[in-house]
Amino acid sequence: MSKSFRRIESVKLIVIYLIFLTFVLFFPASKGWAKEGFLQVTISPQEAIDAGAKWSIQDPSLGPFSSGYTLRVDLGSDNNKDLTIVYKDIAGWETPNTDVVKVQKDKTKSIESGVYEVKEDDDGDDGDDPVTVELENWTNWPLPSGTPHYWEGPLSFSYLNRNYMAYITFAEPDGNDIQSDSYYDEDYWWSGPQWWFDSWGTIGEDKTIPAPSKVWGSFLTLVESNLEQVSSYIAQFPSSRIIYVDNEGSTSDISSYNSDELNTVLRKKSVIPNLIDRWFVQSDDVWKNQYFKDDSDWTSDWRDYLLGTSNKNGLAMEDSGHGTPVIIWPDNTWIKTMEGYSSYESQLSSYYNNWGGAVLFQPTNEGLLHAFTTVHNNKVEEKWSFLSTPALKLSIYKEYLRKFAGVSGLEMPRLNILGGPITVNDIEKTRDTSEDNIEWRRLVVGTTGEETYLKFKERNAWGKAGEKGVALPENVTTSNLYETGISSGIYALDVTNPDSPKEIWTLHCANFPSGNYYDISVNGSEILSSDHNFEKYSYCGDIKMILCRPFIGYTNKPGTNGQVRIWHSVFVGVDHDNEYHVWDVNANNGELLWEKQIPGPASYTNLDYLAQERLLPTRVAPSLPEGENTPILSEVYIHFSTGDFYKFNFQTDPENNNEVKDPKHLIRITYKETGTPNLGAAATHDFDVTLIETETGIHRFVALPVQIEKEGNWIGGGGIRNALVVIDLTKLEKDRDLLEAKETGSGYPYNIDLDPSGSGDGDWGGGWGDEANNVQTNEYGSFLFLAVEKQQDEMDTISAPIWYDNHLVFASTGLLDEGKKKETYYSRFYVVDPFTEGEPMGGEVPGEAFVGGALIDQQGRLLAPTGDGGSSEIDLTSDEYGALSPIGSSSGVDAETGIIYWQVE
């Protein structure tokens, strides 16, 4: 061996020795050599285990563990250790006492003291009533709406070439009848939902619920125009009213239900499940939720309220929120040339004979969609109402709130249950091939409107029926989590035969931060989240509110054998990101075709825009494209309440449900360049579109009634005023398309700034700085400030402007300043030639307030009802108002007959 080799071997030995020494000294203190024992805890009985019984260790906190689990206990350097066993509280069971046990080194300590006992009821019986956790029994409580968010004058729809119009007026909670009092009152603004949200406080504190806002009532008035006279009818209600609900696919009248039947429907439809650990019941009865159980007073009181003809603040209907009355006739000019129309119209006409020739629909916030006759047997009367599933979901909770909130007498809290606008239109039933038979149907499509906030059931609501303030069972607590949800929904009824309405699809979602809870029904079948087609309906969970009237039309798409039409029902609203959102769904079954969030400028991120959407909701106008005469959705315009104006073409991608991937943001209209925020010019009524024959061809024009801000303040003569903006969209697009092509991104939107001192594209603001009551033309259109005279007595639009023989006609009302705070109403019809500068034509009606909209009848008369129950009118065909031509009357072409062919044999 060499000397060096021996040296290496010595080093090796030293290293090995050191490693050994380290192991011997330190390993006993390490975990690997720590002393250990074992603990096994058995829980009984099995029912308690099934109910969720667990055990755990305190200090250190370990667990929870299931019955029979063996826990390895680290004793450290000790030979034994004391441990405290605690058992989990479960509803309906007495929890075993805490147990201290000693676990010894290398031994298993078995404990069988975890014996749960059935807890006795409050009534001291034998305790057979278990407190169980059942998924379907938790209820959420809707928060009452503090106040509605709209003007006292709610939305109206302006009718063209018809003989009826309808409008609704409200009775305030204080009993004032707005119709006879002060229908028009621009200073009446209401607070937002936050007020109620705050006043409820945090859940679990057993706060007394403050008295919710009381319901509003409403009147519905139908105005009939015939050759002889104009007559008004206040809608009446029969002593025996009908309330339909959908009961597993068939329509039933709950007014004739007995207590059990009523409870069955409520149990099935009115319970919103939530997180499982927050559910409990204290009865093994069929009706787990005690207030749906055996006290028929609850449900019968609620039903009596719905059926009552004078208990909604003295009236038969609650307020309509944003829901406009809609009249529908058998004929529909937009589908006249489509196959199968003639026999369909004949069928409808026969149905409508007993309804006065047309049907009037009105949604109201107690949750009912009312169907009225028009003038039949010299009156207008409700025939039935329908409590659609999304409304039924919340309606019973009005009774809860009334009983627990301490509201006295017959007064009810106000909830936004069915305050969304409706549309009524005709569609074909879905065809897979072009050879399938065509079958038409008539739909009412509507939404719940504004969102309703939900919170967990109040602690003091767990008492027995009528025993207000009874606390929860000892070992059951409501969650301390403060989570509020939002309820929203959509419904579609088939009203082809108005005597046999049928719910065909409904969607409801309770949206919570921790998850969404859906109730989706299509043709009586429930769509569960586990179903393969659930994804096509889950869009309901994104909807926060829809206040814009839905619209219906069709697009073409390839079928299995040729082109087929797909019918769309389109909703424009606000999603839970607080962005505008377009949901395009199949009108026949509610399935989502496509959806699109409209972020960026067309969104609101602050309460000002939120309030603006609530007060002046987004408007749409599906427009007849040039060369078409059927309701194809290739040219749809949307005027968002932020002042952003978009164009959608739904007929661009037939292979993908005609999804609109790139809507055109044509215009942004603002009325205040400075200040916070820079508010968009929202529409004060529906806007209208037409085609005009110009020197350079057929051009698309739009007329937008918008709000603007006049200099000054609310008291000093300033404030929000009304104006009319007319734009040549064809010219605008032609120019801006070029600009867009040349300078990418700079062509759109075209910025219209209506602030006289502001800056925008073109001269829009400067033109009205003197508040002149004159049409002022512009490169792309014209502008009209609505006032009686220059710089004096502004007017508000009462009806939507309607294009009529190249003019715009509408009704307006204002207050005439007579000095020393003396003001009287002053109304005016406008007949505006938007292409000629100067003062518009108009019929002035001093001392009257127009209410509820306007109608252009078949004789060419523009008429508007007045607040005193009468009406005023002007003859648009007279020379005084431009001698306008009624629709279908002026060319002299003989339309009485025609020859298709001759044949000689």
Next chain:
Amino acid sequence: MFRRRKGFALGLVLIVMIVLIAMSAIIMDLTTNYTSSSQSVIDNEKLMNAAQSGVEDAKAWLLGNAASLDVTQVSAGTLADIEVKLDDSSPYPGYTLSGDITVNVDIYTCNYQSVSYISGAPPIIESYGLSGGGSSSRYGYSNYLDPNRNNTGVTGELGHVFLVRSIATWDEKDKILKSMVVIAQ
């Protein structure tokens, strides 16, 4: 040497006569045919006029009763099932022409559904959009696609379609005239 031959002139005359006779026969035949054709045309025109008068009578009746025509769709197995009726079920009274010519006029609705093959039935047409009747109301009037913006000028008036069949008969000859007409409701 040259020698005169007797009887040559007679032969020539005979030949000329034969030719003339043949030509006369041809001319006579042509003339007879012409006369016959002219008569046929005259007869045809008479029948045509008669049939057309039947069609016009039917159109006048349809127009005169436009408001009370029963335009509901019918289920048909025979031509009789689609004969036009008024709302009170009264039929088209028919047409009578004075003189020798007989005219039979029938009016059939085109708004029907056939339960079996019907010989001579008109094509099925539920309704027909009539142009005119307005100043092209898509221009300058509301184009808002909603049933309650009742811009009837966009689609024109809606008409119902009828087939008028008029058969004129005389002297074992007949003329059948069919006209499909649209009547505005």
